[in-house]
Amino acid sequence: MDSPVKQVEEELTLLMCRAQRVRLHNEGAELRLLERSAYNVLGRVHDEGVVRLSELAATFMLDVSTVSRQVAALQAAGLIRRAPDPSDGRAALLTVTPTGRDVLERTRAQRRQILHDVLAGWPAQDVELFAGLLAKFNADLREHAADTISMLALR
């Protein structure tokens, strides 16, 4: 096994472990933003414009049932709207409400600011490179979905 792959594996492992953190108790601040999971879903719905639930699940490589609950919560909070799909009575089309859009924008700005600070010492070129490689990696992950799942999850 060649060494760069080994290093990628190690670094990804570390990064993913860190990402496991779950934020609780986020009430209190008047500007209460979004929880991790909600942010992911809301952000995706926003970027797609209109999506189906099953499409979201595929993107995130999550079970539809998982996404179903997250969407339900977002809808209850008034951040997402579901409209019946005129072409398929089983499906629902998800869109972001104005409120949802507003909350998302604030959350994103905050995250980007933090990331901006973390990357402050990086040459602009490296940031671009990193962005490109991450994008490529995500794309390839999705193509190898079946294998990938075993890797991420570790069977």
Next chain:
Amino acid sequence: MDSPVKQVEEELTLLMCRAQRVRLHNEGAELRLLERSAYNVLGRVHDEGVVRLSELAATFMLDVSTVSRQVAALQAAGLIRRAPDPSDGRAALLTVTPTGRDVLERTRAQRRQILHDVLAGWPAQDVELFAGLLAKFNADLREHAADTISMLALR
């Protein structure tokens, strides 16, 4: 907010969400390997040689209580050994047992193989670049630990 940072944020978000997958039911295969969390901890202990629990927690940016339980499980499974720290009666020094080492090696080989497949189409140079940037990112994350936590977890 400049665009490359934005893209990094988006790609990381996607990647992290995918990493949320938790694998259950991993019994069945005779070569039952490690679960995600256990793999992370075991791998780190192995690489460090000897570590304290609190050190692990800092590396993963997790609460010590969380790591405490993971270590306890690994110990119960006979993959990790704890020895009292001769220089500090409160602390314990963690090391990997021969069995643990064996299981870890198998798991790692499998993961690397999968990653190898995902990265099959990449020029060797890009893989190296990616590895380097990930490492740099992880290092910077740890320096900005306080901010980082809010970002990963989303407050």
Next chain:
DNA sequence: TCGGATAGTTGGCAACTGCAACTATCCTCG
């Protein structure tokens, strides 16, 4: 029109996490 596929939902269960409270040990300072 009937039966198999598809979109989502819900119930049940396990894994992770964090915080707070608690024990045991360490260490500094009077």
Next chain:
DNA sequence: CGAGGATAGTTGCAGTTGCCAACTATCCGA
């Protein structure tokens, strides 16, 4: 040297996330 604060870990408690399986409703091809 003894007291009190800091530090290493553990445990109780509760919340989030995730998967699978079973179920409903709809769609679509024969």
